[in-house]
Amino acid sequence: xxxxxxxxxxxxxxxxxxxxxxxxxxxxxxxxxxxxxxxxxxxxxxxxxxxxxxxxxxxxxxxxxxxxxxxxxxxxxxxxxxxxxxxxxxxxxxxxxxxxxxxxxxxxxxxxxxxxxxxxxxxxxxxxxxxxxxxxxxxxxxxxxxxxxxxxxxxxxxxxxxxxxxxxxxxxxxxxxxxxxxxxxxxxxxxxxxxxxxxxxxxx
Amino acid sequence: xxxxxxxxxxxxxxxxxxxxxxxxxxxxxxxxxxxxxxxxxxxxxxxxxxxxxxxxxxxxxxxxxxxxxxxxxxxxxxxxxxxxxxxxxxxxxxxxxxxxxxxxxxxxxxxxxxxxxxxxxxxxxxxxxxxxxxxxxxxxxxxxxxxxxxxxxxxxxxxxxxxxxxxxxxxxxxxxxxxxxxxxxxxxxxxxxxxxxxxxxxxxx
Numbered sequence: 001x002x003x004x005x006x007x008x009x010x011x012x013x014x015x016x017x018x019x020x021x022x023x024x025x026x027x028x029x030x031x032x033x034x035x036x037x038x039x040x041x042x043x044x045x046x047x048x049x050x051x052x053x054x055x056x057x058x059x060x061x062x063x064x065x066x067x068x069x070x071x072x073x074x075x076x077x078x079x080x081x082x083x084x085x086x087x088x089x090x091x092x093x094x095x096x097x098x099x100x101x102x103x104x105x106x107x108x109x110x111x112x113x114x115x116x117x118x119x120x121x122x123x124x125x126x127x128x129x130x131x132x133x134x135x136x137x138x139x140x141x142x143x144x145x146x147x148x149x150x151x152x153x154x155x156x157x158x159x160x161x162x163x164x165x166x167x168x169x170x171x172x173x174x175x176x177x178x179x180x181x182x183x184x185x186x187x188x189x190x191x192x193x194x195x196x197x198x199x200x201x202x203x204x
Numbered sequence: 205x206x207x208x209x210x211x212x213x214x215x216x217x218x219x220x221x222x223x224x225x226x227x228x229x230x231x232x233x234x235x236x237x238x239x240x241x242x243x244x245x246x247x248x249x250x251x252x253x254x255x256x257x258x259x260x261x262x263x264x265x266x267x268x269x270x271x272x273x274x275x276x277x278x279x280x281x282x283x284x285x286x287x288x289x290x291x292x293x294x295x296x297x298x299x300x301x302x303x304x305x306x307x308x309x310x311x312x313x314x315x316x317x318x319x320x321x322x323x324x325x326x327x328x329x330x331x332x333x334x335x336x337x338x339x340x341x342x343x344x345x346x347x348x349x350x351x352x353x354x355x356x357x358x359x360x361x362x363x364x365x366x367x368x369x370x371x372x373x374x375x376x377x378x379x380x381x382x383x384x385x386x387x388x389x390x391x392x393x394x395x396x397x398x399x400x401x402x403x404x405x406x407x408x409x
Contacts, residue, residue: 074287075287083279084276087274198233
């Protein structure tokens with residue numbers, strides 16, 4: 001079994017996706033969080049692509065959040081059963097990370113309150129539109145993939161619950177009942193519940 | 205053998221990486237290049253994520269250009285042979301599309317001429333002084349990112365500089381970066397890719 005070390009800030013943010021995957025697999029790893037005792041500034045120059053999170057696997061470091069998560073998902077049998085299923089999962093992830101998250105992230109880069117309000121509305125409208133598209137991609141009973149739980153479900157849960165939630169107008173899931181089932185399925189998972197009860201409580 | 209159909213516009217854009225991979229693998233597919241119009245609009249509106257390229261496999265439609273390219277890369281054996289190598293190629297392509305192209309798309313979308321000019325200078329500076337260096341660091345093979353040989357990461361990076369950066373910024377990004385210059389020359393010289401470059405439709409982007 002490889003020795004894993006995940007490096008990220010002390011928060012959920014873009015690190016939590018990998019943490020959920022480790023939890024689902026009940027895989028040991030070092031959950032390293034930058035802060036006063038461990039300064040990100042000291043690691044940034046040598047961090048892969050100069051960003052966090054990065055994952056250290058048996059001493060070698062790898063960057064890019066989605067790529068790390070895909071690697072872990074495949075290692076933990078959460079990647080999808082066939083190449084076609086993986087293609088589908090990749091599409092879901094790309095939609096969330098590129099089409100949806102980009103408008104959400106844009107809000108945080110702006111400080112002017114009036115501009116922020118406009119971007120927040122755009123982010124909300126955009127998210128609702130793409131939730132409609134994602135609803136069509138749910139092929140299982142309560143999972144994106146027919147074969148069962150995959151990282152696509154976790155990415156969606158993570159976006160909806162950790163990244164979007166609380167900061168924007170709440171999204172009513174009743175027009176997208178399949179997405180609601182996906183969320184509930186992840187939320188009810190024993191390993192996810194257990195991780196959520198143990199993890200540090202952080203603002204973001 | 206599944207039936208593959210790639211739907212895109214007439215240009216290279218976000219469809220070209222998959223086209224290059226099909227060419228490198230000598231894998232057959234239908235290269236549907238659509239004129240702007242009702243048919244294209246309808247296809248896009250009905251597609252999984254409301255944008256081209258779209259990829260039809262035995263009648264089922266899949267979206268998202270990088271996801272599609274990754275699938276094609278697997279089919280033509282250019283994804284990497286180990287899970288670590290695959291992670292490496294994924295990270296390089298991710299960096300290219302998210303960090304690099306993500307930064308440049310703002311230039312394309314900017315209407316204000318003065319702002320556009322400033323963003324253009326910033327974009328060129330970022331690519332030449334930051335992105336190129338980060339990409340060069342990832343090269344572990346003889347003119348390939350993976351020590352084991354050619355992968356889709358090489359093709360993606362080549363496609364970006366050759367078909368997007370240079371035509372758009374009208375300059376060579378490799379002055380002062382001999383490593384990436386050699387990398388690009390190597391990829392361009394691969395017989396199947398060379399043939400593709402010589403025979404493909406000529407479009408501005």
